[in-house]
Amino acid sequence: MRAPVRHHFGWDDNTSGGKAIRPALVLLAAQAVGARARKALPAAVAVELVHNFSLVHDDVMDGDATRRHRPTVWKRFGTETAILAGDALLALSAQLLAERPRELQVLMTAVLDLVEGQSADLAFERREFVGAEECREMAAGKTGALLGCACALGALAGGGTAEQVRELRRFGEAAGLAFQFVDDLLGIWGQAEVTGKPVFSDLRNRKKSLPVVAALAAGTEASRELAALYGAKEALSDAQLAHAADLVDQAGGRAWAQAQADRLLSQALVHLEAAGLRQRAHAELAVLAQLITRRSF
Amino acid sequence: MRAPVRHHFGWDDNTSGGKAIRPALVLLAAQAVGARARKALPAAVAVELVHNFSLVHDDVMDGDATRRHRPTVWKRFGTETAILAGDALLALSAQLLAERPRELQVLMTAVLDLVEGQSADLAFERREFVGAEECREMAAGKTGALLGCACALGALAGGGTAEQVRELRRFGEAAGLAFQFVDDLLGIWGQAEVTGKPVFSDLRNRKKSLPVVAALAAGTEASRELAALYGAKEALSDAQLAHAADLVDQAGGRAWAQAQADRLLSQALVHLEAAGLRQRAHAELAVLAQLITRRSF
Numbered sequence: 001m002r003a004p005v006r007h008h009f010g011w012d013d014n015t016s017g018g019k020a021i022r023p024a025l026v027l028l029a030a031q032a033v034g035a036r037a038r039k040a041l042p043a044a045v046a047v048e049l050v051h052n053f054s055l056v057h058d059d060v061m062d063g064d065a066t067r068r069h070r071p072t073v074w075k076r077f078g079t080e081t082a083i084l085a086g087d088a089l090l091a092l093s094a095q096l097l098a099e100r101p102r103e104l105q106v107l108m109t110a111v112l113d114l115v116e117g118q119s120a121d122l123a124f125e126r127r128e129f130v131g132a133e134e135c136r137e138m139a140a141g142k143t144g145a146l147l148g149c150a151c152a153l154g155a156l157a158g159g160g161t162a163e164q165v166r167e168l169r170r171f172g173e174a175a176g177l178a179f180q181f182v183d184d185l186l187g188i189w190g191q192a193e194v195t196g197k198p199v200f201s202d203l204r205n206r207k208k209s210l211p212v213v214a215a216l217a218a219g220t221e222a223s224r225e226l227a228a229l230y231g232a233k234e235a236l237s238d239a240q241l242a243h244a245a246d247l248v249d250q251a252g253g254r255a256w257a258q259a260q261a262d263r264l265l266s267q268a269l270v271h272l273e274a275a276g277l278r279q280r281a282h283a284e285l286a287v288l289a290q291l292i293t294r295r296s297f
Numbered sequence: 298m299r300a301p302v303r304h305h306f307g308w309d310d311n312t313s314g315g316k317a318i319r320p321a322l323v324l325l326a327a328q329a330v331g332a333r334a335r336k337a338l339p340a341a342v343a344v345e346l347v348h349n350f351s352l353v354h355d356d357v358m359d360g361d362a363t364r365r366h367r368p369t370v371w372k373r374f375g376t377e378t379a380i381l382a383g384d385a386l387l388a389l390s391a392q393l394l395a396e397r398p399r400e401l402q403v404l405m406t407a408v409l410d411l412v413e414g415q416s417a418d419l420a421f422e423r424r425e426f427v428g429a430e431e432c433r434e435m436a437a438g439k440t441g442a443l444l445g446c447a448c449a450l451g452a453l454a455g456g457g458t459a460e461q462v463r464e465l466r467r468f469g470e471a472a473g474l475a476f477q478f479v480d481d482l483l484g485i486w487g488q489a490e491v492t493g494k495p496v497f498s499d500l501r502n503r504k505k506s507l508p509v510v511a512a513l514a515a516g517t518e519a520s521r522e523l524a525a526l527y528g529a530k531e532a533l534s535d536a537q538l539a540h541a542a543d544l545v546d547q548a549g550g551r552a553w554a555q556a557q558a559d560r561l562l563s564q565a566l567v568h569l570e571a572a573g574l575r576q577r578a579h580a581e582l583a584v585l586a587q588l589i590t591r592r593s594f
Binding site for chain 2: 102
């Protein structure tokens, strides 16, 4: 499994291995409760392994051919190898936390939430109508759970109080969900050279992402036109994709998603405040949350 | 994930959920070192979860449509759901052993061996020549590792000595490899109504199973004819499949695999003897090893 995993992390040619947001959250959360970051290092690595396990498998399921400006694992090594590489990363993450029962429990619970979230995501693709609320719930499982888990793990490893663990988890969950709203916005209006994904990739795959679902449910003329495009049998042309993006905007999907992201960010910061943390790590966590919800697009 | 997992285990219609050999080994190994079976129950369940995680993913990779006389998970629920269901089973197995660090370590190491074994198996399918020895090694990872792990886990959970854990592991590894030889024989000469798989399924998929690899490497006239059939572009007819099975037999693949299975079984029983076990559980383990290497075909 060495070759596909090295490729996935960009170690073959020293290209990007991802933004490492989750391990950063783990280490900062540990510092925020007064511990040295080192104490949370195994948890930080384990969370990043779980995140990458899910990326490798998700790329197989979604049929995405590019990630981080490189071919995805399945594209380069085949579907079978990608499934196995993901399995290996998951097993490794569990092995890494074998001596830390509480942390392992928290991490594996997040994996199960992740799986349910991805499963709902795939089910939504096959359904005609998806409500904005159930879509938000799905995103909470798919992204919020692991970011919340990262913060909770850092606090746990750092010996934080039960209240600190809880508030940091809520901070991470809210920031994570905000992040998903932003990510879905990037899936439509993100620039390929920034995201490393093909332009309009989510629309091309008729993905029922958060802004799209909101636009479809808005009941406007643009909603109906968008539904017709999404329901078409044929692949959408580049012009049609650009038009679909405009329709999501006109139906209010873009503004709604941006507003949700902003509101979730505020909520995240309230939880951060409630956790009673060391000043410096508190400030860095707040900056990190703002950073991931304000990516350029 | 409830629906695909219930289907996989046969809980929907109370049909077979598999032979449960691995959990039986865990519980017997615990009794064999003088403990109550109950002490090894979490390990027994975790091993069975890992086994089924690997079956669900392997069926996706091998494209097998039937298992235990039912459609496989991917066939019934789609590839995506099968990948996710396997992921969930693996995460659950780790969660189950969260409070038992040593057992978790042993189990996750076996998962990594399993993954490497399956990866080698798939690589062999793409290669023209595969040696009998490397094929045997692959099978040791793919099947031996988890059965060895099951026995080691039972001994660990039961508080056995380091020597008992080691000898029971070797017993399980040898019995497991013997089991794989038998399974590969069943993949060619097994009856569909017994195995729950289509007749000649391994030959149909041009699988380089142990008897086939030995037959191809034997250098006989039958070997060359078999190689030509395996190298053909078109799907093989039922008559060709029956002929291919005869060629494996003529080139000595069948007799070799049976002899290997018998030898491994003897080795397994030597390790069992060396472990210094309670008489009754010792006898049951020996019977179980004989049972799994003498299945009807």
